[in-house]
Amino acid sequence: MASSLTTRRPGAAHAAPRVWGRGRAPLDRERRRLFWPFVLPALLTYGALFLAPIAYAAWTSLYKWDGMGDKQWRGLDNYRMLWDDPTFTTSVGNTLKILVVGGLTTFVLSFALTLVLREMKAKLFARSVLFFPCLVNALVFGAVAGFVFSPDGPVNVVLGWVGVDTPPKWLSTDNIFTLIIATTIWTATGYYTTILMAAVDQIPRYLYEAAELEGATPWQQLRLVTIPLAWDVITVCAVLWTVSSVKVFELILLFGGSTSGQPPTQTWTTAMYVYVSAFPTGSVPKLGLASAAALVSLLMVGLFTVVLRRLMRRDPIQY
Template identity: 40%
Template sequence: MATLAPPVTRGTTPRVTGASGGHLMRKKRLFWPFVLPALALYVIFLVLPTVATVVLSFTKWAGAGDTPAFNGFTQYSQMWASDNFQSAFQNTLLLLFVGGIGTFLLAFLFTMVLRDMRGGRLVRAILFFPNIVAPVAIGMFFGLMFMPDKRGLANFVLDKFGVEAVPFLAQGSIVWVVMGAIMWASAGFYITILMAAVDRIPPYLYEDSDMAGASPWQKFWNVTLPMTWDVVGIAGVLWTINAIKIFELVFVLAGSGGYAPPPFSWTLGIYVFDRSVGANGTPNFGAACACAVMMILLVSVLVVLLRRLMRRDAIQF
């Protein structure tokens, strides 16, 4: 005799019983004990300092021993009217966009070369090496290399060929020297990321391209780039965040042994530092916080725009 299963009422969730139900309940009990410590650290060291930074950006505060005084948007208006801030803002955007284009062009070029190159993994490791070195050390290395006269290695070599010394660290060229140093130090990181994505591409796609007589550029444009598009988007986000907050390399390379680099070479990170420690007088933490808020907004807007521009349907392979 057949038995009829009890009807299932819509909107109700079937009760899970047995071993699977017990396992699910244990997972639910362990959820908060594991999540709460990480959530508490996130709130204490990220959320609360961010909120405090936003609040202090509307005040005038000289630090310990002084009481923050609310002054509305005064810090923001004074910041935008400052020549030092405008220079730092322009330099940051220049490093972000021009340096980003150069870095990713290098990364794509090496990706095309290293895919079929013998010993490509060794070359990839060598290119990644600058990312292991501290940015301060890289800044010192390039600072010594581009010192004026024949004291720097670059001008010493130029002198051997009868070329006059080039003022690499002068006002008109320091930003480009910094940009070249950043591209040299950063390219290996993005080459490694892109090559990890290229390694996931099925080899038969390249074999079919070879049989069709595709050039290296055609294989890159029609196979490599579409298959790694999501990774390129993530790499773009990482570059945006790192470029906007860059500090150590510029501070050491453009500083030339002084306390701080000249204002024409500043980035937003150095502007925040200068207003925080009071290099030009009494510290102004309100102005430093206002610039930090601008950096947060700039990162947020650019990352959202980049993710929207890079959005596309995932390719299954």
């Protein structure tokens, strides 16, 4: 049987009981009335800019189309071609390498820098210096890498001074993807360190003082104080990295591309595969195949994001 809490005003013993919650009913009705006027414009914008292109790409992925002539029905054949294409398999593997290896390295470095910067007097200046690579266009990194790691560049000259007669071929096909991952880590570390430091700045100082009185080392303070209290921000950073790692494109084009050809397939990611399929050099565009590859990338990043959110779900800590 349903029951409700009631209250009576003093001196009004015979007044009719008032059910708790009815006094807020007008406010609830007002919220319901204003819900769609406020939400509908955002939903329409989101649908027009995101959902509609995704739906059109899903429809295009079922056809063979060069973007100019008539579409030819293929059904799921484009997806079967991706499954059998070793280049696409390599692209997925490279994307996962950036996601996992690059992500773990980036966050380890970010946590280490956070541990150092928390006690640094000039931490605001150091944070600005670390964030600076995020402001530089990727074209600059490609030009600098071509100069620094060239056979006669500064890196090989310094190695020659220390006795290395045969330095590595930094820009060779076998080494270029490692260089791309290293550049991605370098440019992203400062970005995520800045976000983590903003979360650390909100943690009360007395919690660290209490940990120091208990004899906690800096590593224990990071593990027992900083990470648990900044966990929500860490989760957001992990999701941001997951999304951004699937979209790595310009560094591959700049490091491995040239005026006469495309980057070597050993360096491709899924984003690069979509680009080359849609805008090939000297061949017919394959927009159906490119749309299928783009949808596979979207499903992959969506799956990783959902799994990551579930694995990192924790109860909020109040302090």
